[in-house]
Amino acid sequence: MKGSTKRKSVSYAKWGYIFILPFFAAFLIFQMIPLASTIYYSFFEYYRSGLNIIGPNFVGLENYKALLGSDFTKYMGNTLILWIIGFLPQIFFSLLLAAWFTDLRLKIRGKQFFKVVIYMPNLIMASAFSMLFFALFSDNGPVNAFLISAGLIDKPFRFLSTVVGARGLVGLMNFLMWFGNTTILLMAAIMGINPALFEAAELDGCNHTQIFFKITLPNIRPILVYVLITSMIGGLQMFDVPQILTNGKGTPNRTVTTIIMFLNNHLYSKNYGMAGSISVILFIICAVLCIGVYFSLNGDDSKPKKKKKKAARAAKA
Amino acid sequence: MRQKNENAHPIFTLFVHLVLIFLAFLCLFFFYILLINSTRNHFDIQKGFSFLPGTSFVSNFKKVMADANIPVLSGIKNSLIVSSASAILATYFSALTAYGLYAYDFKLKKPAFVFIMLILAMPTQVSALGFVRLVDRMHMMNTLWPLFLPSIAAPAVFYFMYSYIQSSLPMELVEAARMDGCGEFMTFNRIVLPIMKPAMAVQAIFSFVGAWNNYFIPALVISDNNKKTLPILIAALRSADFLKFDMGKVYMLITIAIIPIIIVYLLLSRYIVDGVTLGGVKE
Structure with missing residues (x-):
C-alpha cells in the first residue's frame, strides 16, 4: 500500500501539511493553549472573594498543598467507588453477552433486537437520563409507588437520601449507559479470533467455560485493556449523572461528589488557582492512561500472535 | 465459521434468554415510564404508577412550550x-x-x-x-x-x-x-x-x-x-424548586430531549450498532 505512494517527480509533501493543518490549528487553539494557561494558573493565587478578584499572585505549589488538605482525596475516592460500582457489572455482563452472542451453538432469538436495545442507553442524554431517574426514584415517585403497591415495602425508600441508594443509582445508570457499548466492542474482538482455535478446542471436547477462559479471554486481552482504560478515563470524567441527580450537591453528605463536580464548583466560583491545580492532577492521571490507550491500540502485533499460538497449543494439548 | 457439533442444552438456552430479557427490560423500562408519564397530567402522576398512557400528551407539550x-x-x-x-x-x-x-x-x-x-x-x-x-x-x-x-x-x-x-x-x-x-x-x-x-x-x-x-x-x-x-x-x-413543578411538564421536557435521538437511532440502528466497531477497533 505505502509503496505505491512513492513520489515520482512531483513532491506532494506540502499537501500533507495543508490537509492536516486545520486539525492541528484547532487543537492548538482550543486545547493546547487552554491547557497551558490552566497549568499556568495552577501556580497562582487567583480567586474571587465577594466582588473582588484576588490575584493573580504567584504562589508556587501552594494550591497543590491546599488541595491535598481539602476534600480532594475524598472526591477522588467517591469517583473511584462510583466508577467501580458501574464498571464491575458492566464488564461482567458485557463479557457474558459477548460470549453468548458469538457462540454458534447457542440459538439466540432476536439477537439483533437485543443488540439494538442494550446499546440504546449509550446515546441518551446523560443529564436528561439523570433527571428521569431523579423523578422516577424520588420519595413519592413511580418506583416507590410501584414497590409499595407490590407490597415489597410499606413506606417509601428514600433512594436519594441514603449513601447506598444514591451511589447505587449512579452506578446503575453508568452500567446501563455503557454495557451495550462494551458488549459490542468485545463481540467484534471475539469474532476476530481465528475460528480454527475454537474448532480445535471443540474437537478436543472443551466445554463453554473452558473455551471462554482458555481461548476467548486470552485472545481478547488487548481489547479488554482498551475497555478498562477508556472506562477509567470515562469514570474520571463522571459529571452529568451525579451533578443532575443531586443538583450539584453530591448528597447525601457529599458522598457522590465526583472530582469533576469539585472542579466545576471551583470554576463557577471563579477560584481559578484551585481549579487549575485540580485540572493539572487530572491531566497527569489522564496522560498516563492515554499512553495505555495508545499501546492497547498500537501494541506490537507479535504479542497477540504469540498468545494465539500458545492458546492453540494449549487447546490441542 | 465455527462448525456446530451440537446445540447448547435447552435449559441453558432458556437461561440465556431470561438474562437477555431481563437486561432488555432494564434498558427499556425507564423510557417506557417516561413516555407514559409524559402523557399524564400532574395530578394523575402524583396519584401513582400506571402502565397505561393518559390523555394529556398535547396539553403537557403546550404547557412546556408556553413556559417562559x-x-x-x-x-x-x-x-x-x-x-x-x-x-x-x-x-x-x-x-x-x-x-x-x-x-x-x-x-x-x-x-x-x-x-x-x-x-x-x-x-x-x-x-x-x-x-x-x-x-x-x-x-x-x-x-x-x-x-x-x-x-x-x-x-x-x-x-x-x-x-x-x-x-x-x-x-x-x-x-x-x-x-x-x-x-x-x-x-x-x-x-x-x-x-x-x-x-x-x-x-x-x-x-x-x-x-x-x-x-x-x-x-x-x-x-x-x-x-x-x-x-x-x-x-x-x-x-x-422541584416540588412546585408540574410533573407532566418535567417528563415532557425530558421526552423532548431524548426521544428524537431514540427515534433516529431505531431507524438507523443497524448502521449505528455495526458502526461502533467498523474500523474503530482492531482485534
Whole structure:
C-alpha cells in the first residue's frame, strides 16, 4: 500500500501539511493553549472573594498543598467507588453477552433486537437520563409507588437520601449507559479470533467455560485493556449523572461528589488557582492512561500472535 | 465459521434468554415510564404508577412550550445548530486529516499520527479552565461558536476515519485522478469523500449525538436564557424548586430531549450498532 505512494517527480509533501493543518490549528487553539494557561494558573493565587478578584499572585505549589488538605482525596475516592460500582457489572455482563452472542451453538432469538436495545442507553442524554431517574426514584415517585403497591415495602425508600441508594443509582445508570457499548466492542474482538482455535478446542471436547477462559479471554486481552482504560478515563470524567441527580450537591453528605463536580464548583466560583491545580492532577492521571490507550491500540502485533499460538497449543494439548 | 457439533442444552438456552430479557427490560423500562408519564397530567402522576398512557400528551407539550422560564424552542434550535455544526466539522476535517496522513509522505507524518493517537482519549475537562478564559477573551461567551468550533480537532473521529481509509481507499485511484489533472483538493472532495461516505455517516451520527448530549462545557460558556442548549435547560429544571413543578411538564421536557435521538437511532440502528466497531477497533 505505502509503496505505491512513492513520489515520482512531483513532491506532494506540502499537501500533507495543508490537509492536516486545520486539525492541528484547532487543537492548538482550543486545547493546547487552554491547557497551558490552566497549568499556568495552577501556580497562582487567583480567586474571587465577594466582588473582588484576588490575584493573580504567584504562589508556587501552594494550591497543590491546599488541595491535598481539602476534600480532594475524598472526591477522588467517591469517583473511584462510583466508577467501580458501574464498571464491575458492566464488564461482567458485557463479557457474558459477548460470549453468548458469538457462540454458534447457542440459538439466540432476536439477537439483533437485543443488540439494538442494550446499546440504546449509550446515546441518551446523560443529564436528561439523570433527571428521569431523579423523578422516577424520588420519595413519592413511580418506583416507590410501584414497590409499595407490590407490597415489597410499606413506606417509601428514600433512594436519594441514603449513601447506598444514591451511589447505587449512579452506578446503575453508568452500567446501563455503557454495557451495550462494551458488549459490542468485545463481540467484534471475539469474532476476530481465528475460528480454527475454537474448532480445535471443540474437537478436543472443551466445554463453554473452558473455551471462554482458555481461548476467548486470552485472545481478547488487548481489547479488554482498551475497555478498562477508556472506562477509567470515562469514570474520571463522571459529571452529568451525579451533578443532575443531586443538583450539584453530591448528597447525601457529599458522598457522590465526583472530582469533576469539585472542579466545576471551583470554576463557577471563579477560584481559578484551585481549579487549575485540580485540572493539572487530572491531566497527569489522564496522560498516563492515554499512553495505555495508545499501546492497547498500537501494541506490537507479535504479542497477540504469540498468545494465539500458545492458546492453540494449549487447546490441542 | 465455527462448525456446530451440537446445540447448547435447552435449559441453558432458556437461561440465556431470561438474562437477555431481563437486561432488555432494564434498558427499556425507564423510557417506557417516561413516555407514559409524559402523557399524564400532574395530578394523575402524583396519584401513582400506571402502565397505561393518559390523555394529556398535547396539553403537557403546550404547557412546556408556553413556559417562559424554560425556552424550549430556542433550546431545540440551539442544540440543533451546535450538533449539526459539530457533526459536519468533525467528519469533514477528520476525513481531511486522515487522508492527509494516509496519502502523503512528509517528514512530520509519523510524529503527527503518534501525537493524535496519544491524545485520543484525553478529556476536554482538563483544559476547561483555560478554555473558558480563552472564550472570554475572544468575546465568545454566550455564543454558540465555542461549542462547535473545537470539533474541527476530533481525535477519535480521526482514528475511525484513518482505519477506514486504510481499508478502503486504493492509492491507484488517487494517482489516476492526478493523471487526469485533478488538483489535490478536488481529488479529496470528488474521489475520496464519496468513498468515505459510510464512515462519515456513522461518525456524523456519533458526533451529533455527542454534541446534543454535551453538558459540562456548554454550561460553563452559556448563561443567556435564549442561548441555552437542551442539557442546560434540563439542569435548570433540576435546580428549580422541584416540588412546585408540574410533573407532566418535567417528563415532557425530558421526552423532548431524548426521544428524537431514540427515534433516529431505531431507524438507523443497524448502521449505528455495526458502526461502533467498523474500523474503530482492531482485534
